Amino acid sequence: MSPDPKSMSEGVVTRFAPSPTGFLHIGGARTALFNWLYAKANGGKMMLRIEDTDRKRSTGEAIDAIMDGLSWLGLEWDGDPFYQHAMAERHAEVVEQLLARGRAYKCYATPEELEKMRESAHAEGRSAVYDGMWRDRDPADAPDGVDPVIRFKAPNDGDTVIEDQVQGTITVANKDLDDLIIARSDGTPTYNLAVVVDDHDMGVSHVIRGADHLTNASRQAQIYAALEWETPVFSHVPLIHGSDGAKLSKRHGALGVDAYRTMGYLPAALRNYLVRLGWSHGDDEIFSTAQMIEWFDLPGIGRSPARFDFVKLENLNAHYIKNSDDTVLADLARALVPELSEEHRPPNWDDEANWEKLTLAMPGLKERSKTLIEILDAGRFVFVSRPLDMDEKAGKLLDDEARAVLGGLLEPLEAVEEWSGEQIEEAVRGYADKAELKLGKVAQPLRAALTGRTTSSGIFDVLFVLGKNEALARIRDRVR
RNA sequence: GCCCCCUUCGUCUAUCGGUUAGGACGCCAGGUUUUCAACCUGGAAAGAGGAGUUCGAUUCUCCUAGGGGGUACCA
Numbered sequence: 213m214s215p216d217p218k219s220m221s222e223g224v225v226t227r228f229a230p231s232p233t234g235f236l237h238i239g240g241a242r243t244a245l246f247n248w249l250y251a252k253a254n255g256g257k258m259m260l261r262i263e264d265t266d267r268k269r270s271t272g273e274a275i276d277a278i279m280d281g282l283s284w285l286g287l288e289w290d291g292d293p294f295y296q297h298a299m300a301e302r303h304a305e306v307v308e309q310l311l312a313r314g315r316a317y318k319c320y321a322t323p324e325e326l327e328k329m330r331e332s333a334h335a336e337g338r339s340a341v342y343d344g345m346w347r348d349r350d351p352a353d354a355p356d357g358v359d360p361v362i363r364f365k366a367p368n369d370g371d372t373v374i375e376d377q378v379q380g381t382i383t384v385a386n387k388d389l390d391d392l393i394i395a396r397s398d399g400t401p402t403y404n405l406a407v408v409v410d411d412h413d414m415g416v417s418h419v420i421r422g423a424d425h426l427t428n429a430s431r432q433a434q435i436y437a438a439l440e441w442e443t444p445v446f447s448h449v450p451l452i453h454g455s456d457g458a459k460l461s462k463r464h465g466a467l468g469v470d471a472y473r474t475m476g477y478l479p480a481a482l483r484n485y486l487v488r489l490g491w492s493h494g495d496d497e498i499f500s501t502a503q504m505i506e507w508f509d510l511p512g513i514g515r516s517p518a519r520f521d522f523v524k525l526e527n528l529n530a531h532y533i534k535n536s537d538d539t540v541l542a543d544l545a546r547a548l549v550p551e552l553s554e555e556h557r558p559p560n561w562d563d564e565a566n567w568e569k570l571t572l573a574m575p576g577l578k579e580r581s582k583t584l585i586e587i588l589d590a591g592r593f594v595f596v597s598r599p600l601d602m603d604e605k606a607g608k609l610l611d612d613e614a615r616a617v618l619g620g621l622l623e624p625l626e627a628v629e630e631w632s633g634e635q636i637e638e639a640v641r642g643y644a645d646k647a648e649l650k651l652g653k654v655a656q657p658l659r660a661a662l663t664g665r666t667t668s669s670g671i672f673d674v675l676f677v678l679g680k681n682e683a684l685a686r687i688r689d690r691v692r
Numbered sequence: 693g694c695c696c697c698c699u700u701c702g703u704c705u706a707u708c709g710g711u712u713a714g715g716a717c718g719c720c721a722g723g724u725u726u727u728c729a730a731c732c733u734g735g736a737a738a739g740a741g742g743a744g745u746u747c748g749a750u751u752c753u754c755c756u757a758g759g760g761g762g763u764a765c766c767a
Contacts, residue, residue: 231767266766296767323765330763339694339763361765379697388695388763396765403767426696427762450698451760459760485704488716492705495715514705516698517760524704524717534730580729590729644726655727668728 224256225417228282228289229407231263232274235468236281238520239422239452239460242486246449247420248287249487249508259414260289264297265406281469285479286501294414296406303401306409306439307362307394315438316394318360319346340390347391359397364405364435366391372430377447377510379423384430392431404428408435416444420510423448423517447510450490450517457519474551476583478536478544481529490518498531530582538574542567545584545591556585558595569594569677576673593663593674598682599689606660610690614657619691620647621654622684631680637672661690 226247230240244258251258260282264270282289310316321329325345333341347365354360367386374382394405401409407428411419419429426448436443454460472482484499491514493499493507533541549561560566570577570591581587602610610618624639644654655671662674662683675683 229767233767263767269766326764333763334693337694341763382696384696390763393765398765400765402765407767422761423697424761425767428767430696448697448761453760455703457759488704490704495706497704497716514698518705519703521703521717527717530730576729579731641726649726651726652728653726659728666728668730670729671727 224254227259229261257290260293339388342390362395363391420447476585481532542571573677576670600664
């Protein structure tokens with residue numbers, strides 16, 4: 213499992229390193245995107261490392277969800293994924309090394325003692341909690357029957373400085389960092405140790421991750437120094453907040469990327485939205501993947517947290533929908549159907565002919581839809597069979613007056629010889645003119661009669677896609 | 693509590709000492725479409741507060757306030 217350091221010692225290597233305790237959330241997706249972009253921009257590689265050191269909280273489902281999410285977003289990692297727990301031996305080896313160098317020691321402090329230290333640190337206004345009680349103590353003092361943890365012997369004086377590509381120079385006084393645990397009493401490594409060892413062994417040159425790791429970076433830098441390993445270039449990107457400025461919660465975006473797919477967003481749109489969230493390139497808003505790769509740079513990332521804005525995402529999504537191929541959109545919408553709620557799932561969706569009709573209607577639909585769901589909703593009329601169910605608003609629209617209008621429209625429509633867009637429009641407009649009605653007065657009931665709904669749709673498109681017979685039949689259903 | 697980071701229109705952001713502080717989303721008004729949506733034009737809308745440095749601060753420094761992150765035998 214251990215990679216050949218030689219083959220990886222050159223060039224840019226980034227990594228996305230999620231802990232498999234849940235889905236790939238939006239913040240993780242952006243971190244992955246940044247890592248991917250930076251690797252691509254520099255002809256490097258992005259590795260995937262599953263941080264499953266905490267076996268109890270890691271699940272296979274989470275690993276699948278993360279990989280699916282990355283794939284859907286088009287962020288393919290290089291090579292096989294690494295599993296952190298599989299490198300436990302190597303981690304233990306490094307811990308031994310640190311012990312041998314006198315840069316680590318066994319600590320037998322009890323939970324009670326630790327709790328006391330925490331209290332006094334708090335009371336005295338100190339940042340570091342652990343007081344180093346076993347740091348220089350004679351191992352002969354070790355109590356019987358207690359498995360010790362292993363602590364890193366951190367420097368007591370001076371500063372630890374990190375040159376972060378995003379955050380700038382981060383200086384932390386060493387007195388504020390205590391001796392952290394690098395191996396648990398059962399011998400397993402803890403995160404900060406494992407990360408350092410793995411990043412080093414994998415040849416990671418650039419660590420791009422959430423700003424919640426900023427403090428860890430200082431501690432990791434100390435470990436790198438103790439091991440005399442070269443420190444990777446750090447970039448800590450600000451966290452994403454909810455629309456109310458508070459921490460991301462389920463209400464505003466802390467969803468798995470699969471949820472965004474289900475909501476009908478396109479990967480390209482989400483990518484575009486995510487890359488602009490905290491990063492910018494002048495006044496540019498729309499980026500092709502190639503442009504993102506060309507322009508992406510670490511210092512361009514802002515230092516302040518950004519709020520997640522669904523409305524802007526929708527706008528971007530509408531843009532990408534408008535510029536997508538009709539067949540592609542129909543296929544994407546179709547793939548979505550199984551996971552949709554009853555409300556949005558079109559009837560008779562297993563009928564191939566209906567999807568062909570939807571594709572036919574797509575030029576009109578994609579102009580006015582912000583999500584694939586909206587395409588499905590607005591295009592529902594091709595799936596429904598007669599007699600149509602009316603939604604409440606549409607039903608209300610079809611009063612006596614409206615029915616009279618529809619009745620009057622039958623004759624001119626029947627007279628249409630070639631069922632083309634132009635002729636249909638001519639017939640409808642001609643009728644409206646003759647009856648001295650605004651087009652809206654005709655279009656609204658027509659829309660209701662043909663689609664059963666009042667959702668936005670171009671009425672000439674609807675007539676055309678439905679075909680003469682079906683359209684007339686639906687109108688007659690309402691006139692009677 | 694302590695440590696670290698952040699603060700330009702409602703939101704995402706541009707600006708890298710001198711600008712009428714620009715763009716995008718959203719919003720408002722008008723236009724176009726004798727339908728919905730789309731589209732076009734115009735508009736309102738910002739440097740958290742206070743001290744410095746400077747001929748000149750949104751930009752540099754400090755303080756305050758507010759927000760975020762960390763402070764685990766989680767990652």
